[in-house]
Amino acid sequence: MTSQPATSAREFSVDWADGAVLAIDQRRLPAETSWLRLTDVDQVIEAIQTLAVRGAPAIGLAGALGVALSAHLHAGAGPAADARVRADAERLIASRPTAVNLEWGVRRVLTRLPDGPAAVLAEAVAMLDEDAALNTRAVARAAELVLSLTPDRPLRLLTHCNTGRLATGSVGTALGAVRRLADAGRVAEVLVDETRPLLQGARLTAWELAEAGVPYRVLADSAAAAAMAQGLVDCVLVGADRIAANGDTANKIGTYGLAVAAARHGIPFVVVAPESTWDRQLPDGSGIVVEERASEEVTTFAGARTTPEGAGAYNPAFDVTPAELITAVVTERQVFRPAGGRTTPAATAGQATTPGPAATSEATAVPEATATSEATATPEATDGEVAARIVGLLRGYPDHPRPGVVFQDLSPLYAEPGLLAELADRADALFAGAYDRVLAVESRGFVLGAVIAARRGVPLTLARKPGKLPGATHQAAYTLEYGTDSLELQRDAVAPGDRVLVVDDVLATGGTLAAVAELVAAADAKVAGMAVVVELTGLGGAERLADHRVAALSEVAA
Structure with missing residues (x-):
């Protein structure tokens, strides 16, 4: 694995060039923008596990390219080649268990294995272009939905973790929608959760917003609910790593708490993700395996211990937000409003606890026509x-x-x-x-x-x-x-x-x-x-x- 201050020939966060997988090293941002050149499957796995490559769509693409790399490396292995590639594929899938996109990407390119290494690589590279096109469509849907749910003025948006081009092949999901709204002149400010313990918001989302010239402020994760109570948030936009059939959504740890706070204050809570993030085999979120990471991520900071020696840590990488707290899940193909979910913020729009103009219901009100046309709750009649x-x-x-x-x-x-x-x-x-x-x-x-x-x-x-x-x-x-x-x-x-x-x-x-x-x-x-x-x-x-x-x-x- 080598790191170099190079760029992908195309505008992707992961790519393929000269027999290797290329990836922006997200561990080094925002201090340094450098690219990893991954020349074997072990390096791809390490990059995924250490979060050099992260974001559900991005690791799905990296996994697909990893299979292509394995097929390329084992091309001369004769009859044993396919078995070795499939074994590498299983190791790639196991490298991060929560994000369903990883397995989806790996399984998809494996279907081309009988046609040879070139076919596997062609499928993986095609997925990069497809990712950009699908995300563009999802972003357009999400931006339109946000405008239908929020006041007609520049908006205050809150996001968690990183869901921009770094987390996908390009374009982004939730952050892509934020940027689209900003390009349309509809964003006053983005509040960026720092996203403890690895600070994907403070390091990566803030970097992307600064690069795009979108006004933002970073806040501690624990300050998000207070910001909502002060009327500083019109809509919460997040991504997803796995979505169950009923709409229960696994995302970066801290997302569930945001959804609870948003529901309390009548603020739309919108998930933006590609269709590949859905796990249709899981009826609900109880079956989602949540990865727990090393305690050192919590007990130390920049290599220095911040807790007493021997302190333990609870460090889940993700949590699961129940569908009932989600206003909508937006993909490239649909706006999914979970049964029993929050179909309109109007029902709780007046619950902000701090008085004053910023906390009035205007901050989260939905036009009456929208509240009617968006409804999916069961009518009162039996x-x-x-x-x-x-x-x-x-x-x-x-x-x-x-x-x-x-x-x-x-x-x-x-x-x-x-x-x-x-x-x-x-x-x-x-x-x-x-x-x-x-x-x-x-x-x-x-x-x-x-x-x-x-x-x-x-x-x-x-x-x-x-x-x-x-x-x-x-x-x-x-x-x-x-x-x-x-x-x-x-x-x-x-x-x-x-x-x-x-x-x-x-x-x-x-x-x-x-x-x-x-x-x-x-x-x-x-x-x-x-x-x-x-x-x-x-x-x-x-x-x-x-x-x-x-x-x-x-x-x-x-």
Whole structure:
């Protein structure tokens, strides 16, 4: 491992050049900007473990490049080469257990190992460009969300640890959003938590903000809650190292306390992270392994002991913030508002304990329209009451469109003020936000599907009848209670691996939704669930879809 005052040929914090992994040595900042040249896997592991390379996305990229380095070094080892590379990959994964991006990056490039070292390297290098593009999209979403949650004036933002270009390949996540807001003239000041015990905020975030010319002040971690009480914070922006399926989020130690304080003072608490940070296999944060680091990080400072000889230390590197304390998790693909999470700061905006103009509710107030449109909390009405309202508004038309069929018209539901939004929130809450996009079925599924997608902040995709979608499509045929038909989905409309919530208005025989499930499978995606307004019982639809979770907001006998 060598250190040199060089730079990456491209604007990345980790990179590849001349058969080696390059990385900014973050241990030396802000005093010195130098690059490490890592020529074997042990050096990559050491750089990750000693935090020369840190930040969940950055170590994911470093891990991917480490696998490429191993493949390069073992290229002449014959049949044993693959086994040696895979063994190095497992050691890379184990080097830091909390950040899921590390394993994600390593596993991803390993899929190219059968194609040879050049293919592994090409995949790793492609991930660098992808990281920049994905972070740019996430940053844009996060900045837009922050503006919707905060007063219309230059903002006072608070951040923790480092989530800028040093923590990613480039651009950054939460700090990238801060810089985007600053570029738009919307930042008055950034309060930078020093982030004990290794001072990633004071050393790294402050350095990045100074480099960008963004006004900031460093504060002790323990001063953050006081700053909120004084009305000095409009929004808290943090990153993440691992996110459970329900939105529980592991991040640098001290994040949980910030979330508690933000909730107390009605301040939006926003997590910005790439989709690769989600661990969909973990239902909640209780399964996140939290790394505990050496006691010397706490008992000494700059090599000098600050505690009595023999003092022990509790030094977890991360903590887990419950989803209920998080306003939103923003990725390149979605704005995820956890079920039961803080959907609007307005509910507690007046709780600042220190009087005076700076601590008034204006500091954290959300426009009334935002408080309504962002809501994901369960409405006060019970499920039975909502179902009764739906059934009471339905209009049945016998013998339409064929003799013997009773057509259920949902138009009166959509005309009822506020009900459509309530139905969308109800459907969303049933799936706890555990989906990446909404797939709405032509044509009556478009109505509810569009509202769910808009309120959850995820992409909306349309399954349409033949001939209505341009370009290459997947197609699936199905039978109805009164005939046959087919649906199409554009081939690039759903990304492989997407968790798709399928939305339609009525479930009858289940043919339509079964066809949509075929379309989702053809796109290499997964049906996260199916939501309908009305289930016509007695037609076998639910039984036909037994392999999927189907949520009907009401039931009517066919």
